[in-house]
Amino acid sequence: MGIELYLFILLVFLIVGALIAVETKNLLSSVISLGAIGFGLSIAFLFLRAPDLAIVQIAVEVVLLIFLIRATIGRDVIPTKGHIHWAGLLIVCLLTVGFFAFGYYAFRSLNEFGTPIISAVGNAPSNKYLADGLKETGSANIVTSILLDYRAYDTLGEATVLFAAVLGALAVLRGRAWSKREKDK
Amino acid sequence: MNGMTVIVKTVTRWLKVFIFLYGIYIIITGHLAPGGGFAGGVIIACSYMLLTLAYGKEFTLKRLSLRAGHHLDSSGALLFLVVALFGLGSGGIFFANVLQNRYPGAKFTLLSSGTILISNIAIGLKVAASLFLIFIILSVLRIVLVEDGSQKMIQEEEEE
Secondary structure, three states: OOHHHHHHHHHHHHHHHHHHHHHOOOHHHHHHHHHHHHHHHHHHHHHOOOHHHHHHHHHHHHHHHHHHHHHHOOOOOOOOOOOOOHHHHHHHHHHHHHHHHHHHHHHHOOOOOOOOHHHOOOOOHHHHHHHHHHHHHOOOOHHHHHHHHHOHHHHHHHHHHHHHHHHHHHHHHOHHHHHHHHHHO | OOOOOHHHHHHHHHHHHHHHHHHHHHHHOOOOOOOOHHHHHHHHHHHHHHHHHHHOHHHHHHHOOHHHHHHHHHHHHHHHHHHHHHHHHHHOOOOOOHHHHHOOOOOOOOOOOOHHHHHHHHHHHHHHHHHHHHHHHHHHEEEEEOOOOOEEEEEHHHHO
């Protein structure tokens, strides 16, 4: 049991944090509870023995909190008014129940908690990565050897997405800043 | 944005070096310990964000201008692509780890994994410069509500 109990407590904490983030009226407390969810997720990654993901999660969460607090500070949320659409609510409830029923049967077909799925498949590529990763790439960290050697093409795509995102943000946001600087000259 | 109080400025003056150094450590030892280019790049960008929040935008832009950020971002992406094309040219396979195949280093040492170290440095450079650029751009502009309820983008200086 052990680690499953800790994970269960963490998951309940995450779900409560998510509900607070959605339901609270104050925008700043919503952002802060979002940060609590991120840090809880990073602890969950540590319990699941994934320190690489935990480091990335905690660093990205700090940056995200700075961005969001900087964007939302001193601003009030405008509450949406209007009557409840009962038909829409009914459809949403039905879809949620269906989703949970499907998820229950899908997760029952998985292996027991803690046994990797690759152990059920004999000649999965992951087995080769784990067995020969250190010998072939010389990298002691298997995650890095997969990210930057076996599956480096994926990482190139990820870097391209980040590059395009920065280009888009700069193109959209810098127009007025540039025009003002030229006016000063 | 004129920066924060003298307490925050003093703490930042001492802390920024250690945060920067920790980011470099995470990048350099990405193939030996948990971490890697992405996490280290985010931590390095964090040190610049701390500097911006504590001292103000002009202080940071004097040390690392937007143009320098652009060049760092592009050179990181280009270095990663050069590693890939280097593998294609001399190994026959896109992203082939040529250095490790030809000159394998001793295991568990810093120079043990050939091009993985170079790729980590390239990705760290790229991620750090990208996040720094996005943060600076977002702190220059800010969206406010004007009288008739619509939203308008203004600059920080105009608001005060």
